[in-house]
Amino acid sequence: MPSRPIDLAVVGAGLAGGLIALAMRRRRPDLRTVLIERDARLGGNHVWSFFASDIAPADQALVEPLIVARWDGYGVRFPDFARRLGTPYRSVTGIRLDAVLREHMPAADILTGIPVRAVEPCRVALADGSFVEAGAVIDARGAASLPAMAGGWQKFLGQMVRLAHPHGLAEPLVMDATVSQHDGFRFIYALPFTPDTIFLEDTYYADDSTLDAPLLRNRIADYAAAQGWTIAAIEYEETGVLPVIAKGDLAAYLAATAGDCAPATARAGTRAPLLHPLTSYSFPDAVRFAGYVSTLDNISGISLGRTSHAWVAHHWRAGAFYRMLTRMLFGAARPDDRWRVLQRFYTLRQPLIERFYAGRSTGADKLRILAGRPPVPLAAACASLAGQGRPLADLGRPNGPAR
Numbered sequence: 001m002p003s004r005p006i007d008l009a010v011v012g013a014g015l016a017g018g019l020i021a022l023a024m025r026r027r028r029p030d031l032r033t034v035l036i037e038r039d040a041r042l043g044g045n046h047v048w049s050f051f052a053s054d055i056a057p058a059d060q061a062l063v064e065p066l067i068v069a070r071w072d073g074y075g076v077r078f079p080d081f082a083r084r085l086g087t088p089y090r091s092v093t094g095i096r097l098d099a100v101l102r103e104h105m106p107a108a109d110i111l112t113g114i115p116v117r118a119v120e121p122c123r124v125a126l127a128d129g130s131f132v133e134a135g136a137v138i139d140a141r142g143a144a145s146l147p148a149m150a151g152g153w154q155k156f157l158g159q160m161v162r163l164a165h166p167h168g169l170a171e172p173l174v175m176d177a178t179v180s181q182h183d184g185f186r187f188i189y190a191l192p193f194t195p196d197t198i199f200l201e202d203t204y205y206a207d208d209s210t211l212d213a214p215l216l217r218n219r220i221a222d223y224a225a226a227q228g229w230t231i232a233a234i235e236y237e238e239t240g241v242l243p244v245i246a247k248g249d250l251a252a253y254l255a256a257t258a259g260d261c262a263p264a265t266a267r268a269g270t271r272a273p274l275l276h277p278l279t280s281y282s283f284p285d286a287v288r289f290a291g292y293v294s295t296l297d298n299i300s301g302i303s304l305g306r307t308s309h310a311w312v313a314h315h316w317r318a319g320a321f322y323r324m325l326t327r328m329l330f331g332a333a334r335p336d337d338r339w340r341v342l343q344r345f346y347t348l349r350q351p352l353i354e355r356f357y358a359g360r361s362t363g364a365d366k367l368r369i370l371a372g373r374p375p376v377p378l379a380a381a382c383a384s385l386a387g388q389g390r391p392l393a394d395l396g397r398p399n400g401p402a403r
Helices: 015-027 057-066 094-104 213-226 250-256 283-293 301-318 320-331 335-345 350-357 363-370 378-385
Strands: 008-011 033-036 047-051 067-071 074-078 081-085 089-093 116-120 123-126 131-133 136-139 149-163 173-176 185-194 197-206 231-248
Touching: 008 015, 015 033, 015 057, 015 094, 015 283, 047 283, 057 067, 057 089, 057 094, 057 283, 067 185, 074 335, 089 094, 116 136, 136 301, 149 185, 149 213, 149 320, 185 335, 197 213, 213 231, 231 250, 231 320, 250 301, 283 301, 320 335, 350 363
Parallel strands: 008 033, 008 136, 074 173
Antiparallel strands: 047 089, 067 089, 074 081, 116 123, 123 131, 149 197, 149 231, 173 185, 185 197
């Protein structure tokens, strides 16, 4: 029997591509969706976390099977302020995303270990010279840089560690900025998965994208020791260097990153770029876009490309306020004083903070965030808004990680 024609080919099985494939399989089983991934495993080696308030009720069923840990709230710590917030917090791992995709999709529709040479609206050219023909193609491969854009970098090294004794944390520390400040705004992110297993991430909002992995490993070890924790084993490690967008030209970015992707091809994820400009937080946008794609009546190559580009343009316009805040953070605040901006933000009301992370700040929220004396020099804040603040990094030219 000949194989069933492919209705949608998703290139890249990270967060964005994996969620699209899962949403299509769950909500549009009448259409055949094929997932193409260059690596052997889907989802990569990642931990993604999100606030329960980020996810719309209509998308809860899509996300629920992916959750590996959940908490009723979380904490933040700064030099002059600490707080517990009651927003439920959730975590998803790449391992779990791989398992759920393989559980719900036919094995024949998951193509792993497949390098891609070029992507077109209705065809994927593989490195071995063969092709995958489909009614539509969506490019969900990540983007290592954002040409035609400027801002800063959120860079991190995280380790899942098993401790010799229980850590005593009941809920996550989303930001512990009481640590010494280096290379911009630095904080430790701590997720207590089990009583003796915790994910520790050393994170920086920095002007430079260079990631010194050995240095960050030592700082995580020092942090654990300062908490009285003895690390018995490191179960896995991940690193990341994510763009934090202050300004840019979306059309120029899309043209510059076309590369092996035809301009009319649909895009998703950071290649789109669908992420929060200030937090580099992509989970809510990945869920929203996956849900939207699964509701479309016309999933054909050119139509899907136009639809995705319209979605991306709308997202870019909606992010103008967050890009302005990024300019203030990187252009007005001295690197070692950036923690003051986040400390002030976390004194605001919990619903406002929830809407901010979800990328859904209201007009009143925006006024409240900007109200009062800014936690940066006033002249510097005005200069940054006028484009005359501290120089911003070119996000199209990241430095390589130090190994």
